[in-house]
Amino acid sequence: MSVSVRTQRSPRAAVEVAVTGILVLTVVAFLGLPLVAIVERAISQTALLDAISSSDSTQALRLSLQTTTISLILILLFGTPVAYVLARARFPGRDVIDALIDLPIVLPPAVGGLGLLMAFGRQGLLGESLDDAGIEIAFTTTAVILAQTFVASPFYIRSAKAGFDSIDRDLEAVASTLGSSRFETFRRVAIPVAMPSLLAGAVMAWARALGEFGATIMFAGSFAGRTQTVPLAIYRELETGLDVPLALSTVLIVVSFGVLFVFRLLTRKAATGWGS
Amino acid sequence: MTVVNFVIRRRLGEFTLDAKLSSERSPLVIMGPSGAGKTLLLRCISGILRPDEGRIVARDHTLFDSGLGIDVPPQDRRVGYVPQDYALFPHLTVAANISYGLRGAGAQKRRRVDEMLDLTGLGDQRKSRPRELSGGQRQRVAVARALAVRPELLLLDEPFAALDVPTREDLADQVRELIAATGTPTIIVTHDRNEALRLADEVAVLMNGRVRQSGSAGEVLGGPRDEEVANFVGVETVVRGRVRSVEDGVAVVEVGDRVVQGGTGVEAAGEVLVCIRADDVVLSTGAVEQGSARNHLAGHVSAIAQSGPYRRVQVDAGFPLVALITKSALDDLGLGHGSNVVASFKATAVHLIPLD
Numbered sequence: 001m002s003v004s005v006r007t008q009r010s011p012r013a014a015v016e017v018a019v020t021g022i023l024v025l026t027v028v029a030f031l032g033l034p035l036v037a038i039v040e041r042a043i044s045q046t047a048l049l050d051a052i053s054s055s056d057s058t059q060a061l062r063l064s065l066q067t068t069t070i071s072l073i074l075i076l077l078f079g080t081p082v083a084y085v086l087a088r089a090r091f092p093g094r095d096v097i098d099a100l101i102d103l104p105i106v107l108p109p110a111v112g113g114l115g116l117l118m119a120f121g122r123q124g125l126l127g128e129s130l131d132d133a134g135i136e137i138a139f140t141t142t143a144v145i146l147a148q149t150f151v152a153s154p155f156y157i158r159s160a161k162a163g164f165d166s167i168d169r170d171l172e173a174v175a176s177t178l179g180s181s182r183f184e185t186f187r188r189v190a191i192p193v194a195m196p197s198l199l200a201g202a203v204m205a206w207a208r209a210l211g212e213f214g215a216t217i218m219f220a221g222s223f224a225g226r227t228q229t230v231p232l233a234i235y236r237e238l239e240t241g242l243d244v245p246l247a248l249s250t251v252l253i254v255v256s257f258g259v260l261f262v263f264r265l266l267t268r269k270a271a272t273g274w275g276s
Numbered sequence: 277m278t279v280v281n282f283v284i285r286r287r288l289g290e291f292t293l294d295a296k297l298s299s300e301r302s303p304l305v306i307m308g309p310s311g312a313g314k315t316l317l318l319r320c321i322s323g324i325l326r327p328d329e330g331r332i333v334a335r336d337h338t339l340f341d342s343g344l345g346i347d348v349p350p351q352d353r354r355v356g357y358v359p360q361d362y363a364l365f366p367h368l369t370v371a372a373n374i375s376y377g378l379r380g381a382g383a384q385k386r387r388r389v390d391e392m393l394d395l396t397g398l399g400d401q402r403k404s405r406p407r408e409l410s411g412g413q414r415q416r417v418a419v420a421r422a423l424a425v426r427p428e429l430l431l432l433d434e435p436f437a438a439l440d441v442p443t444r445e446d447l448a449d450q451v452r453e454l455i456a457a458t459g460t461p462t463i464i465v466t467h468d469r470n471e472a473l474r475l476a477d478e479v480a481v482l483m484n485g486r487v488r489q490s491g492s493a494g495e496v497l498g499g500p501r502d503e504e505v506a507n508f509v510g511v512e513t514v515v516r517g518r519v520r521s522v523e524d525g526v527a528v529v530e531v532g533d534r535v536v537q538g539g540t541g542v543e544a545a546g547e548v549l550v551c552i553r554a555d556d557v558v559l560s561t562g563a564v565e566q567g568s569a570r571n572h573l574a575g576h577v578s579a580i581a582q583s584g585p586y587r588r589v590q591v592d593a594g595f596p597l598v599a600l601i602t603k604s605a606l607d608d609l610g611l612g613h614g615s616n617v618v619a620s621f622k623a624t625a626v627h628l629i630p631l632d
Binding site (some may be wrong): 168170171173174175176177178179180181188189192193195 | 319322323324349350351352353355356357358359361363365366367376377379421422425427
């Protein structure tokens, strides 16, 4: 195939441009229209601010903020070392663990929720022991956090592992010859060098936790103030009217869009790294 | 004092490093072609890789001994390692890179960092990030970072390979001074003969995972033990010959239908390899002046190739003989393909390796 510079487009090229344009517009419209529709309806409501500041809404927003923050902390605390070990250590069964960690990404969240219920619920595998210890998890705020952590952690671990994988191994080797123990190398070299990937993963995991619905409703139920996060509130409030669902949805759309935007900036940073 | 003394066996895939060396001089340059196992060797000495078996002693400290079950972890070996790509910490400034391995109070660390910046002339770059530095500056930061912690042994892996040729020679001198100034015993790995000559007190040739020869730079480069080492250390002419007689320590060698007088390497008649370095061969046209060179071979130019600033002229003088001359010498003599020339070299430039 030859490439030539043309001052005038041939009729065929014009058709190609038109078809491509139509395809792009169709996709953009299909993905964008529902969002625009929500925001448009929400704004045209005179009571948007009232709906956002209603006690049902603020309660759900506060709960979502609290639970996703704790979930994110858990994910970072446990996920970072796990991702590092997966990126560095060679041991039998590593591939199995790798696949297991990815599983919640493809599994329907409802299955995850059911699994959590079967494990930690009153009649679950650990139910009796937990009961004896006086610990109740299912249908509590703790259950919301576990559901979010279960569903969202793979997004973080994936990204963190990729970040650790891409570190020049000589950096860690040199750190060790300069007197660093493994943990010190992890803390002073691996984490800062992989930071863009860690942040990008954290952003994605947090956004996923914020939108969590299926696992939460199975494992934690939908109790206002205790387990009813924003997505659950949207679903529940639909019974009484559109005001609150539209307002909360608008909040989620704006926040999610902002988060994805930040994610793009961070992944670009991760791709360019710290410069060579 | 021993700089290093090791016996190392380490398999890596199909490759086996099986190296043995003891050296009391520094800098020790380990020369070898790529794939010889040079980096693997340094990684074993620094403790990054664990040998399958063997023993490593540096400055009279045993770092590894498979027999005694000793394996000092890299962070306790006090062996500095500068990999080929320098591996500077990209998220840290020059000063923070240098202070990475320092322990103790802040003021003390700062003083040491200042010392190293002074020594390397990097004072103006102290707040720069590695990506803002030139290749030569990065290299000096990496060496400074390794020296800051006062290692007992410093390992440099192809320290100049990533640099341009002019910078390379400057830096080689600077690094030599740095090493001397801090008195740090150093092992440098390279594939470059000129670097070895410039830096080495002692040279060891590593080929195919084995140390083939070691000694002073002059001994190894001027007296390679066998044909492979000769070819590698840059003796361009290696041909078979037969020693007819040895008179007053000077051998008379038949090479094809020519006769060469050679100085070093044999005491008795027999089959030999005749090694002649290209820089020792002088080319002339017309009458040869009276001089001290014992060998004058008439022949014709069979090939000319560029080699850095020089020209490698291959002369068919009954056997292929390579001379390294400047471009202007080539032009002044008006040499071209097929030109008749006389190749001259001193008997002392001929190194003989006995066969069998």
